[in-house]
Every structure is written in structure tokens, then in C-alpha cells.
Amino acid sequence: MASNQTSLNDAKFALPINDVEQQATLEIETEDFDYSKRAQWLRAAVLGANDGLVSTASLMMGVGAVKQDIKVMILTGFAGLVAGACSMAIGEFVSVHSQLDIELAQMKREKERRNNGGKEEQEEGENKESLPNPLQAAAASALAFSVGALVPLLAASFIRGYKVRLGVVVAAVTLALLIFGWIGAVLGKAPTVKSSLRVLVGGWLAMAITFGLTKLIGSSGL
Template sequence: MALDHSSLNQPKFRSQWLRAAVLGANDGLVSTASLMMGVGAVKQDIKVMILTGFAGLVAGACSMAIGEFVSVYSQLDIEVAQMKREKERDSIDQDQEDDDGDEKEKLPNPMHAAAASALAFSVGAMVPLLAASFIRDYKVRLGVVLGAVSLALVVFGWLGAVLGKAPTFRSIVRVLLGGWLAMAITFGLTKLIGSSGL
């Protein structure tokens, strides 16, 4: 009796997709928050900050979707070409044709990958946007954005560690420090350039 390797690998592939979704959401979170903090360094207007965050969300989601589509389509082309070579090399009977049909169903779908990537990025990007949306006071707004983003970074760090079966504490610290560093550098450089009068 033949062993169905696909059924054995399904949990592994599911955890890989979930981990990729967490990483995509983390990208959206850090990128959008850094943009908003950078603009917040030189502009205190809430409307400018929100528009910047929204533009970052849309641009990032489109970039992630297109990048994932191209990457997965390239992978699909390689796998289809490999299947054709194997089909030509082996003798063709009815059972193998059925297997080919099953294999084609298991191939990666570029559209699904693109949509998932864009959605994951957008989920992360919504955190700083929602945190800043209803707070008029400039300093309070920056503090709330930093707090909300920090909490989300802790959650994403923990999820990434659990899905990747890695040490939880180290993963959380790494993700948190990385996010803080990205926001601090963006804020600092934008403040420097803004104050220089360029």
C-alpha cells in the first residue's frame, strides 16, 4: 500500500503558511509604523500622519502581492516544467495520468499567495493606523502608536516562535528590538533632515 506523503506534510505546510502570514503582518506593522513615526517627527498634523500610514499600507500590500505573485509563478513554472520532464521520461499509463492531475492540484497558486501576502501586510499595517486615528494630541498619539505597535510586536514575535518551534523569549526580544530600531532610525533621520531645512 502506497504511503500518502502529501497528507503527512500538510501540517508542516500549514505551519509554514501561517508563519509566512505572521512575518507578512510584522512587515506591515513595522513598515507602516516607521513611516508614520518618521512623518510624525516633522509634522504634527494627524491627517498627514494617517494619510502617510494609509499610503504605506496600500503601497506595501501591493508590493508584497506583486512580489509574491512573481515569486510563486516562477516556482510554478519550474515545477510544471519538472513534471513535464518526468512525464516524458517515464512510460505513460492511466494511473500516472491520474497522478498528474492530483499533482497539478497541489501546485502553488500565485493568486492565492499574492492575496494572502497582501492581506497579512494589511492586517499588520492597520495596528498603527487604528492606534493613531482618534488621538488629536501629538505627543499622546506618538505614545499610543508606540505602545500599540510594541504590543503587536510581542504578539507576532511569540506567534513566530511558536509556529517555528523556536525559543519564545529570544524571538519576542528580537522582534521587539528590531521594530523599535526601525521606528527610531526613521524618526531620527527624518527629524534630522527636517530640521536641516532641506
């Protein structure tokens, strides 16, 4: 009788442990999966914002090399923001839509090979949920680019002095490059200092080359 009672107590004690372990395992797997998907989207957003930041700032610095008028500089930056956001959105839409067409064609081929009834319908429904969304990707790319491009635009909008304006743009872009580089490194699990410096030096080179070449062409009278 005592042995039966002991075995019953062990069974009652073992079941909750198994349930808790199984639930904890499922939660860990779910968290890892969600984090992976979230990290990919965030990293893509950071790269898009960095692209908008560098390209718009370089464009403004290039025009600023030959035109000191604040209106010309702001209009140039705004045009770069709109053109870049549209380009990013269209490019991302076409790219993701091509990927979508390929995956749909692959699903169609797999569907023709299998005739398993309910199982096939269930798998097909799960696959459709994981398909990429071209409109969502296009909107995210355009938004990320615009966020980055706003940094040099806002930095130059309220400063009349030419040299001070250029200095403030460079300072604001430098800070933003460091932040974007650090975030991208964290999301990509890369060394933060090296990644941030690499992004910073790349941004500086882009602005310096654009400024220098435009200054050279402008001074030559072309």
C-alpha cells in the same frame, strides 16, 4: 476442537488491533502533514503582518517627526498600507508564478520520460493538486501586510495630541510586535522569549532610525 476455537478467537482478536493500529498511524501521519502545511502558511502570514506593522509604523513615525498634523500622519500611514500591500502582492505573485513555471516544466520533462498510461495520469493529477497558486499567495501576502499595517493606523486615528499620539503608536506597535514574535516562535518551534524580544528590538530600531533621520533632515531645512 478447543485448539481450533482458540485460534479462531485469537484471529478475531488480532484483526481489530491491527486495523486500529493502522488507522491510528494513518491519522497521526495525516495530522502531522496537515499541521506542517498549516504552520507554514501561518508563519508566512505572521511574517507578512509583522512587515506591514513595522514598515507602516516607521513611516508614520518618520513623518510624525516633522509634521504634527494628524491628517498628514494618517494619510502617510494609509499610503504606506496600500503601497506595501500592492508591493507584497505583486512580488509574491511574480515569485510564486516563477516557481510554478519551473515545476510545470519539470513535470513536462518527467512526463516525456515516462509512458506508463494510467499510472502516469494518476501521478500527474496528484502533482497538479500540489502546485502553488500565485493568486492565492498574492492575496494572502497583501491581506497579512494590511492586517499588520492597520495596527498603527488605528492607534493614531483618534488621538489629537501629538506627543500622546506618538506614545500610543509606539505602545500599540510594541504589543503587536510581542504577539507576532511569540506566534512566529511557536510556529517555528523556537524559544519564545528570545524570538519575541528580537522582533521587538528590531521594530523599535526601525522606528527609531526612521524618526531620527527624518527629524535630522527636517531640522536641517532640506
